[in-house]
Amino acid sequence: QVQLVESGGASVQAGGSLKLSCTASGYTNTLHCWGWIRQVPGKGREGVANIDESNNTNYADSVKGRFTISKDNADNTLYLNMNSLSPEDTARYYCVAHFSSACPRVEYVGANYWGQGTQVIVSS
Numbered sequence: 050q051v052q053l054v055e056s057g058g059a060s061v062q063a064g065g066s067l068k069l070s071c072t073a074s075g076y077t078n079t080l081h082c083w084g085w086i087r088q089v090p091g092k093g094r095e096g097v098a099n100i101d102e103s104n105n106t107n108y109a110d111s112v113k114g115r116f117t118i119s120k121d122n123a124d125n126t127l128y129l130n131m132n133s134l135s136p137e138d139t140a141r142y143y144c145v146a147h148f149s150s151a152c153p154r155v156e157y158v159g160a161n162y163w164g165q166g167t168q169v170i171v172s173s
Contacts, residue, residue, distance in 0.1 A: 050076060051074070051076055051079070051080060051146060051162045052073070053144045053163065053164035054144075054164055054165070055070065055164045055166060056070050056071075056072075056167060057069040057070050058141075058166075058167030058169045060172065061169075062172055063134060063135050063171055064135075065134050066130070066131060066132045066133075067134065067169060068129070068131070069131070069144075069167060070126055070128055071083075071085075071126065071127040071129075071144030071164055072126050073125040077146075081102050081147065081150045082101050082102075082150070082151070082152035083101075083120055083127045083145070083147075084096065084098060084099030084100065084144075084155070085098050085129050085145070086143045086160070087143065088141050089140045090141075094158035095109060095111070095140070096109055096154075096155040096156050096158050097112055097142070098116055098118040098155060099155055100119070100120055101151065101152045102150065104119075104120075105152070108155060109155050111137070115132050115133045116131050116132070117130040118130075127144055129142070131169070134171045135171060136171050137171075138169060138171050139169060139170050139171045140168075140169060142168075143163050143164055143165075143166045144163070145164070147161050148161050
């Protein structure tokens with residue numbers, strides 16, 4: 050079993066920045082791809098970014114150049130640095146993890162494990 054716990058969500062003004070964190074525990078050595086998926090109530094999920102064991106990254110077009118995904122293997126922690134936030138980034142952000150060694154396309158919105166999510170609200 051694996052547990053993913055996100056933190057860092059908050060309310061910010063447009064143009065601001067946030068850093069989300071996700072700490073993993075349990076059988077984390079079975080997981081080889083990590084990512085962030087977001088969801089707005091009443092709308093579908095959107096893949097935001099993912100990163101594999103070699104630190105290869107993929108980003109949704111909507112966040113390229115503004116968001117950066119990274120991980121600290123020593124601490125089993127995944128991060129999402131978000132800059133130049135806009136109201137369109139308002140969503141609940143979920144940390145996800147996959148067994149597969151190759152990350153799926155960033156548009157894929159499934160995962161083997163999910164965190165409980167952390168809320169990001171961006172006001173104009």
